[in-house]
Amino acid sequence: MRHGRRKRRRARLSPLTVIGELLLLGGLGVLGYVVWQPWHTGVTVTAKQSDLVAELSAKWDAEPQKPYDGTVPVPEKPAPSEVFASLWVPSFGTTYANQVAETTDWWTVLNLDDKGIGHYETTQMPGEPGNFVLAGHRSGPLINSFREVMNLRVGDPLFVETKDGWYTYRFRSIEYVLPTETDVLNPFPRLDGNPGEDEILTLTTCHPKLAGSDERAIAYSVFEGFQPRSDGPPAELKKLNPTMGATQAPRGDQES
Amino acid sequence: MFSMIWRFFPGPAWLRVIVLLLVAAAVVYALITYVYPWVALQLPEQEVTVGT
Numbered sequence: 001m002r003h004g005r006r007k008r009r010r011a012r013l014s015p016l017t018v019i020g021e022l023l024l025l026g027g028l029g030v031l032g033y034v035v036w037q038p039w040h041t042g043v044t045v046t047a048k049q050s051d052l053v054a055e056l057s058a059k060w061d062a063e064p065q066k067p068y069d070g071t072v073p074v075p076e077k078p079a080p081s082e083v084f085a086s087l088w089v090p091s092f093g094t095t096y097a098n099q100v101a102e103t104t105d106w107w108t109v110l111n112l113d114d115k116g117i118g119h120y121e122t123t124q125m126p127g128e129p130g131n132f133v134l135a136g137h138r139s140g141p142l143i144n145s146f147r148e149v150m151n152l153r154v155g156d157p158l159f160v161e162t163k164d165g166w167y168t169y170r171f172r173s174i175e176y177v178l179p180t181e182t183d184v185l186n187p188f189p190r191l192d193g194n195p196g197e198d199e200i201l202t203l204t205t206c207h208p209k210l211a212g213s214d215e216r217a218i219a220y221s222v223f224e225g226f227q228p229r230s231d232g233p234p235a236e237l238k239k240l241n242p243t244m245g246a247t248q249a250p251r252g253d254q255e256s
Numbered sequence: 257m258f259s260m261i262w263r264f265f266p267g268p269a270w271l272r273v274i275v276l277l278l279v280a281a282a283v284v285y286a287l288i289t290y291v292y293p294w295v296a297l298q299l300p301e302q303e304v305t306v307g308t
Contacts (some may be wrong), residue, residue, distance in 0.1 A: 013260065018257045029287065029291075032284070036292045110301075110304065110305075118305075135304045137301065137302065137304055140299070140302055141295075141296035141299050142296060142297075179306055180307065184306055205304045206303060216304070
C-alpha cells in the first residue's frame with residue numbers, strides 16, 4: 001500500500017483554547033448588546049410609540065366631540081397609569097410622538113415602552129393656569145422619550161394632544177438642577193405663591209445624558225393656544241411632521 | 257471548541273459553512289428576541305424625577 005491511510009493526528013483540545021473561544025463569543029455577545037440597545041430604543045420603541053399615538057388619535061377622532069365654545073378645556077384627572085394625552089415634539093425627531101400617562105411611577109409608567117412619559121400627579125393639567133409637568137427617560141435600555149431634550153431651541157413648538165384637541169406650547173428655556181429642587185414643580189416654576197395666569201409645560205429628565213443621573217435637565221415651555229379636535233392637528237405640526245403631510249423634513253438650521 | 261463545532265456537522269465544507277451561517281443567524285435572532293430584552297431589564301435605570 002503506497003498511500004496508506006495516514007491517521008490524522010489531532011492535538012488534544014486544551015482547556016485554554018476552550019476558554020479563549022468562549023471569551024471571544026462572549027465579547028461578540030456584549031458587542032451585540034451595545035449595538036442592539038440604541039437600535040431598540042431608537043428605532044423599535046420609537047416606532048411603537050408612533051403607532052400607539054396614531055391609534056389613540058384615530059380612536060379619539062371617532063368619539064363624539066363636545067362642541068367647542070371658546071374656553072380651553074381642562075382634561076379630567078386621569079386614573080393612575082392611565083394614558084390621557086400624547087406629546088408631539090418635532091424637535092425630538094420630525095415624526096416624534098409619545099403617549100403621556102398619569103403619575104411618575106417607575107414600573108407602571110416611566111419604564112414601560114408603551115407609556116414612557118409620566119405626569120406628576122401633584123401638578124396641573126393642560127388648559128388650566130399652572131404647571132403641567134412631565135418626566136421621561138433620557139437614556140437607558142427601555143425607553144428614551146426625552147433623549148433629544150437638548151435639541152430644543154427657543155421658539156420650538158411642542159404639542160399636547162388630548163381627546164378634546166391640541167394644546168400648543170412654545171419652548172422657552174432649559175436649566176439644570178439638583179434632584180432635590182422640587183420647586184420646578186410649582187404652579188409657576190421656581191416661584192412661590194398662588195398660580196397666576198401663566199400656563200407652563202415643564203419636562204424633567206436626567207442629566208448628564210448617558211452618564212448617571214446626578215442632576216436633572218428641566219425644559220420649560222409656555223402655552224400658546226388651543227385648537228379643538230374638530231379643526232384637526234395644528235397647521236404647524238402638519239408642516240413639520242412627514243406623517244401628517246409634510247413632504248420634506250426641515251433641516252436643523254432652517255427657519256420654520 | 258470551534259474545531260468541535262466544525263466536526264459536529266456532517267457534509268462537505270461548503271455545506272458546513274452554510275449550516276453554520278444559519279446557526280449563527282438563529283443565535284442572533286434568539287439574542288435579540290429573548291436575551292437582550294431580559295438583560296435590559298437587569299440594567300439599572302436612571303432617575304428622571306425631582307424630589308424622589
